Amino acid sequence: MSSHSSAWIEHRTSNILGEIRGSSVQIRVGAFDRKKMKALIFSDLHLNNPRWRSGPYVDTLFPEEDFDVLLLGGDNAEPSPNRENHYRLFDHLQRKIRCPIAFVAGNHDIWDSDPSHTAEELLFGVYPEMAMKMGVHYLETTNLDIKNWTIVGTYGHYDYSFPAVDDDRQKMKDVETGRLITFTESGKVKRERTYQDFLKINMGKTTNPDLCNKILDRFEMRVRHARGSLMTISHTLPDISFAGTSAEARSPYSGSKRLGEIIKTHWSAYHFCGHTHHYFNGKFGSVDAVNIGSGGDTFRYVILDTTSSKKIKTISCSMDNPPRDMRFSRE
Numbered sequence: 001m002s003s004h005s006s007a008w009i010e011h012r013t014s015n016i017l018g019e020i021r022g023s024s025v026q027i028r029v030g031a032f033d034r035k036k037m038k039a040l041i042f043s044d045l046h047l048n049n050p051r052w053r054s055g056p057y058v059d060t061l062f063p064e065e066d067f068d069v070l071l072l073g074g075d076n077a078e079p080s081p082n083r084e085n086h087y088r089l090f091d092h093l094q095r096k097i098r099c100p101i102a103f104v105a106g107n108h109d110i111w112d113s114d115p116s117h118t119a120e121e122l123l124f125g126v127y128p129e130m131a132m133k134m135g136v137h138y139l140e141t142t143n144l145d146i147k148n149w150t151i152v153g154t155y156g157h158y159d160y161s162f163p164a165v166d167d168d169r170q171k172m173k174d175v176e177t178g179r180l181i182t183f184t185e186s187g188k189v190k191r192e193r194t195y196q197d198f199l200k201i202n203m204g205k206t207t208n209p210d211l212c213n214k215i216l217d218r219f220e221m222r223v224r225h226a227r228g229s230l231m232t233i234s235h236t237l238p239d240i241s242f243a244g245t246s247a248e249a250r251s252p253y254s255g256s257k258r259l260g261e262i263i264k265t266h267w268s269a270y271h272f273c274g275h276t277h278h279y280f281n282g283k284f285g286s287v288d289a290v291n292i293g294s295g296g297d298t299f300r301y302v303i304l305d306t307t308s309s310k311k312i313k314t315i316s317c318s319m320d321n322p323p324r325d326m327r328f329s330r331e
């Protein structure tokens with residue numbers, strides 16, 4: 001005779017079989033949801049970017065609650081000699097919050113600075129070392145297990161699988177050479193710019209699609225090895241629907257369809273991203289997805305509470321009346 005309680009049996013049954021309602025069977029992928037997990041998620045802090053005043057917001061508006069983890073979704077700080085801005089950011093955040101801090105990089109985080117590094121060196125050498133030194137968790141190299149959840153993260157990058165805003169006229173050779181061209185109705189060139197990433201990321205001998213594939217090969221492997229319920233975070237977008245309407249956001253430099261396929265295929269319960277500074281909160285397949293969209297006139301962050309009736313809470317702070325600009329310094 002089984003010694004298991006009816007609650008145990010009910011829990012196992014719902015995990016394995018899903019929930020039977022009438023003739024339909026709904027697999028309850030988020031069965032582990034019952035275990036509480038509360039995460040604070042920032043993205044695009046751009047620390048020490050003169051046009052971004054997230055620094056004082058992080059300092060003054062830090063939520064007075066307990067969290068299981070703080071996640072940073074990339075573009076965490078601007079380039080600086082020896083990545084000093086990044087060290088300062090982690091140092092500061094550790095003083096403000098007691099939970100584990102985990103991060104992915106963003107494209108600004110791999111902009112070259114003194115001393116010179118390629119994107120790969122930064123992603124797979126400099127940031128893992130920084131994480132070790134600072135006692136924070138770098139999701140590009142290892143997953144983070146918290147309670148019954150596994151958090152898997154990646155910078156993402158881009159592979160030109162998203163169309164240019166004017167796909168008919170924008171040629172692949174323009175995309176490959178970092179040119180963003182917009183056209184008038186009559187087909188004349190309205191505006192031509194070069195992506196900052198093209199100028200500032202040291203790609204070494206690799207191409208953007210090759211780097212993206214290498215990053216996503218590793219990400220997919222980590223997703224496959226997730227032990228708990230899957231939660232994912234990236235800097236770049238998993239789908240063009242997460243972007244805003246501007247030509248700059250809806251571009252081949254915004255993300256990768258393969259990233260989206262990975263998180264959908266492996267049933268991520270929640271996905272968070274940033275990069276285009278456009279807010280999006282909705283379903284992506286079965287995934288509850290948010291583009292945090294912080295930047296410009298708004299500093300925005302997300303609180304995920306898996307046991308709350310409203311699981312995803314978004315908090316926006318207007319820049320209409322910002323606190324005096326200030327920069328983090330070592331205390």
Ligand SMILES: [Fe+2]
Nearest residue numbers: 075106107275
């Ligand atoms: Fe970005």
